[in-house]
Amino acid sequence: MIHKTKGTIPMKKVRKAVIPAAGLGTRFLPATKALAKEMLPIVDKPTIQFIVEEAKKSGIEDIVVVDGKSKRSIEDHFDSNPELEKNLTEKHKDEMLKLVQETTDINLYFIRQSHPRGLGDAVLTAKAFIGDEPFVVMLGDDLMSDKTPLTRQLMDSFEDTGASTLAVMKVPHEDTAKYGVINPIAEVKPGLYNVENFVEKPKPEEAPSDLAIIGRYLLTPEIFDVLEHTKPGKGNEIQLTDAIDTLNTTQRVFAHEFKGKRYDVGxxxxxxxxxxxxxxxxxxxxxxxxxxxxxxxxxxxxxxxx
Structure with missing residues (x-):
């Protein structure tokens, strides 16, 4: 049986997404010295465009990108380029013109995170944009492939439970130290877990399961109050996993197991x-x-x- 929450949460439609993109991208130096990591291409498409397209296919209406210094290329990519569009029009390169114009067909906003203080702080930066609505967080290091977009799967789950829901996936036990990991209580229905607590990057010998949190979260707005009082954790950063673990003590947080294909481009x-x-x-x-x-x-x- 699914209990909607421990508290009373009004059901609102999920319309907004947060894409954190303020990281320094040090694992890809020197390429990311002047180029946003999120703009590294998968053949001919920047990784962040895959994330935006997943949001659109899922029914998200408004997206905020939390960026930082040296991320101007992201804003330019999703902005119009009249000179380029004019050139393609004159040369009758209609297919290329369509590809260029598709990148502007989304309500996209940008907020600057002044210092990279962790994922939790990046999400907190979007508080004014989100307001009192449930929302999704989509990390750019994880590209997901499935018949139904993973973000849409989380939104469908929220319509049933009214509760925050995280995407999880089974990983090799020795890799648990790279992820936030859930301690499941029970599988309340196929692929949906009731969770006792969430552990940020546990040592393999201390990991409560092999179900790791991957880069999609659906959160209720109460997470912001928790984040404002969350102290720095691993890496001296504000960890979103720590805040979610605290949120789980006042309202139920579920974990949805993703069965599709995950690509780690981080x-x-x-x-x-x-x-x-x-x-x-x-x-x-x-x-x-x-x-x-x-x-x-x-x-x-x-x-x-x-």
Missing amino acids: NKFGWIQTNIEYGLTHPQVKDELREYIKTLGAKLEKEDSK
Whole structure:
């Protein structure tokens, strides 16, 4: 049985999303010295555009990007470019023109986080934008692929429970130290867990489960009051997981298990892997890439046999 919350939360439609994008991107230096990490492309599309497209497909109406210094390229990408559009129009490059104009077809807003004080602080920065509405948080390091967008799955769950709901996914036990991990009480229905508590980056021997929090959250606005009183945790930063754990003591927080495909583009190997897999589905490069991989594989196999 699903209990909607421990408190009384008025049911409101989820209309807004927060995309934190103020991180320094140090794992991709020197590329990110002057370029926003979120603008690193997957073949021909910036990673943050995948996040925005997921939000739109899920029915999100307004998005706020919490950015920082050296992130101007994100704003420019989603802004109109009259000179480029004029050039493409004159040259009758209609398909390219459509791709360019699609990036402006969204209600997108920007808020500056003056100092990178952690994910919790980035979300708190969006308090005035969100107001008293439930909202989703979408992290740019995680690209999700499923028939129903993961954000939409969380929104559907919220319509049933009226409660904050986090996306989780099973990970190898030795990787639990990289994530926030849930301590589940029970599976209240297939894929939806009632949670005892949330632990930020536990050592594998201390992890309560293998269900790790991945980059999608649906939160009620009460999280802001909690964040304002949350002390710095791991890394001397305001941890969103810590605030959610506190929220769970006053109103129920559920965990929704994601069964689709997750691409981690927050590290070099994951980013390269995502480019390869996406490239194998891209109509302009998939055939050449497939042949190249076959040729490269044969070459490496031959070298290894020497």
